[in-house]
Amino acid sequence: MNFNEVLDQRRLLPLYTVKDLEECLAVGKCLVEGNLPIIEVAFRSDYAAEGIKALSSIDGLLVGAGTVKTTAQAQQAIESGAAFLVTPGLSAEVVEYAKEQNVPIVAGAVTPSEIMQANQLGLTCLKFFPADVYGGISALKALHGPFFESTFVPTGGVTLENYKEYLALNYVKAVGGSFILPKELLKAKDWQGLSSFIKGL
Numbered sequence: 496m497n498f499n500e501v502l503d504q505r506r507l508l509p510l511y512t513v514k515d516l517e518e519c520l521a522v523g524k525c526l527v528e529g530n531l532p533i534i535e536v537a538f539r540s541d542y543a544a545e546g547i548k549a550l551s552s553i554d555g556l557l558v559g560a561g562t563v564k565t566t567a568q569a570q571q572a573i574e575s576g577a578a579f580l581v582t583p584g585l586s587a588e589v590v591e592y593a594k595e596q597n598v599p600i601v602a603g604a605v606t607p608s609e610i611m612q613a614n615q616l617g618l619t620c621l622k623f624f625p626a627d628v629y630g631g632i633s634a635l636k637a638l639h640g641p642f643f644e645s646t647f648v649p650t651g652g653v654t655l656e657n658y659k660e661y662l663a664l665n666y667v668k669a670v671g672g673s674f675i676l677p678k679e680l681l682k683a684k685d686w687q688g689l690s691s692f693i694k695g696l
């Protein structure tokens with residue numbers, strides 16, 4: 496399945512920061528077992544590129560890079576095997592690079608001006624980050640009026656308690672975040688628990 500197909504099917508995008516390569520492989524396998532075969536590896540640790548490489552060895556798992564802020568990071572991510580990119584804000588340079596490389600990109604845009612710029616760059620699926628700070632569901636409802644062609648991936652402050660409210664909006668393509676991989680289960684290395692938790696989402 497490609498990026499769009501996985502997102503359309505599960506509407507969840509787990510965000511993960513690699514701190515330990517062994518843990519990252521276990522997490523990747525739990526996602527496949529939990530029937531959510533996708534992971535966004537954040538460029539927030541020194542292990543991001545290595546993590547993307549390691550995770551790409553897991554059969555059936557779609558591995559992408561998140562928190563991509565520069566073209567250099569985008570290049571490193573793609574060379575390591577990233578099949579999609581997620582950027583917290585909007586960089587025309589990074590978007591153009593991803594397009595040249597034929598790699599799907601979800602770029603951040605939260606204001607009308609940013610959404611217009613992103614649309615002009617050819618993007619219609621946008622990251623809405625940090626969702627809770629920028630008005631959450633009521634902001635998305637207001638933005639959907641003029642930007643009815645766009646779909647959004649809210650992240651940042653999306654939780655187990657509120658994610659279904661976001662998903663009730665049909666222009667929310669998926670929700671993203673770290674809540675999909677709970678810290679307690681990772682800390683306890685409870686891989687069976689993690690797979691069942693993911694399956695139950």
Ligand code: 3PG
Pocket residue numbers: 510561562583624650651652653671672673674
């Ligand atoms: C992101 O980059 O998508 C966010 O930092 C995720 O935020 P969360 O940890 O609140 O899910």
